[in-house]
Amino acid sequence: MTKKEEKTQEVVDTLANPAPLGLLGFGMTTVLLNIHNAGGYELNSMILAMGIFYGGLAQVFAGIMEFKKGNTFGTTAFTSYGLFWLSLVGLMLIPRIYGEGGDLDTDKTAMGSYLLMWGLFTAMMFFGTLKANRALQFVFASLTLLFFLLAIGDFQNNPDIIKIAGYEGIICGFSAIYLAMAEVLNEALGTVVLPIFPVDSGGKKSK
Helix, strand or coil, X not given: CCCCCCCCCCCCCCCCCXXXXXXXXXXXXXXXXXXXXXXXXXXXXXXXXXXXXXXXXXXXXXXXXXXXXXXXXXXXXXXXXXXHHXXXXXXXXXXXXXXXXXXXXXXXXXXXXXXXXXXXXHHHHHHHHCCCEHHHHHHHHHHHHHHHHXXXXXXXXXHHHHXXXXXXXXXXHHHHHHHHHHHXXXXXXXXXXXXXXXXXXXXXXXX
């Protein structure tokens, strides 16, 4: 009678890290939209195209790839924000397709409510970053502030608050770009080129 041998199979994750793609899609689109919010230029097709293809589809693709890696947080974040960009473009285009001034127009109160819900979602997601790294925490904290500022600006119909939000949004977008490039360069070069300040399980900075 032969003994059955137990075999331990080690599973090696050979999938690429999709986070930089999602972060760049989010960050670059956020910077460009908020240059508009800050008064840099009028709303144009460049912003809409970025919202559909890079801010939107690229983040959804990144979310699907995070799903395959078993990352619930990444799946939820990238897929949600990708669909945020697609829905935002829809809010801008649908009234123009069916004629502005009609029943499908989104007024300031409705837009403020939309942005407020995204701010609440982002605030909850921020808590999921507490054991990750300081760079990711900054992205989510600044994004939470951005959504709340934009919501207040719409509720009060105050262009000055929107302009302040624009400058804050540029900082938020560049922080996501920084984190994306840090993950790409640190992995490609095998050393820390751009620090992201990881934290340990106790919430303290690791060396």
